[in-house]
Amino acid sequence: MSAVAYTSPEGLAEAVARAASARHLLIALDFDGTLAPLVDEPMSARMLPAARDALERLAHAPATTVALVSGRTLEHLAEISEREPDSRIHLAGSHGAEFWHPGAESAQDSDSDVSLRDELTARAEQIIGGLDGAWIEHKRFGFALHTRLADREQAAEAATRIDDLVRTEAPAWRRRTGQDILEFASRHEGKDSAVRSLRDRVGADVVLFAGDDVTDEDALASLEPGDVGIRVGGGETVAQYRVADAAALAVLLGRLAEARAGE
Structure with missing residues (x-):
């Protein structure tokens, strides 16, 4: 894994052009820190307006699929992404253990470890009792310890x-x-398997994936020749390309939307 990724305007322009020329393009994106700035209250996170505008345009472009791929539960991802019933944007929650596809029912497997999940979550909450700024997030297949403010x-x-x-x-x-988070899950899916599932479902020949955290590296490492991997912000990465922050990615997505539409 390298801390170096190409950041030249020429390199990014070439990547956008390659993605724009795909027969069928899949744009799969992490949410927190990628489309939305990181915030202290996780459920208050919202996509940057410029990013939302670009994704809506891309989702309506011919032979183009847009998906959000997050560690958030599917329910929480739908809420923070402000998904509308007629949305054309696919959702992959819980690192790919839960899916929502436009026009289809949510694909949610049952959790065989419900009792164990509840017991361990309760014991974890006891462990952090009295620790200001830390909290336990209840997840469908486990739990997460957040320490951003602790x-x-x-x-x-x-x-x-x-x-x-x-x-x-x-x-x-x-x-x-991840960034100020420690998470445990009974399911072993990752963002790499989520991207593969989405690629196969829509028949994409090129995937553009962008993410900002450790769990996104699984997806970035799984990309195939001809795909475009983008790291948002700092940190070590296997990605070819890097942008400074969510705002910079929103600009890039806007350019991709223009190119994909032939504007």
Whole structure:
């Protein structure tokens, strides 16, 4: 994994042109930190207006599929993305364990570990009791510890105790880390499998994927020759390209929408 990614205007322009010329283009995007700035209250996150405008235009372009691929539950992803019933944008929640496709019913498998999930979530909440700025997010297939606003030393101690808990009680669960988040899930799907599923479903010959966090690297690493991978912001990455932030990505998506429409 490299911290270096091409950031020249020429390189990005070439990537946009390659994506715009695809027979069928799949644009798969992380949400938090990619389309929406990171916020202290997760459910208050909203897509930048410029990003929303670009995605709506892309979703209505010929032979073009737009999808949001997030670690959020499908329910929460639908809420923060402000999905309308007639939306043309596909949603992949819980790192690809849940899907919503336009015109189809949501694909949600049952969770065979409900009792264990509830027990471990409750015990994790006990562990962080009294730790200001930390909270446990209830997820469909597990839970996540958020420490964005917590004291760093105390947060690290709490994370270690929760790590030990899950390692002992649910050693087969998948562990993920991100920006001020530690997540555990009974399901092992990742954003890489979500992108593959979407690619196969729509028959895309080119995929453009963009993300800003550790879990997005799974999808970026899974891209095929001819695809376009973009890292949003800093951090080590396998992506070929990098943009500074969500606002910069919104500009790029706007240019892609223009090129895809032949404007």
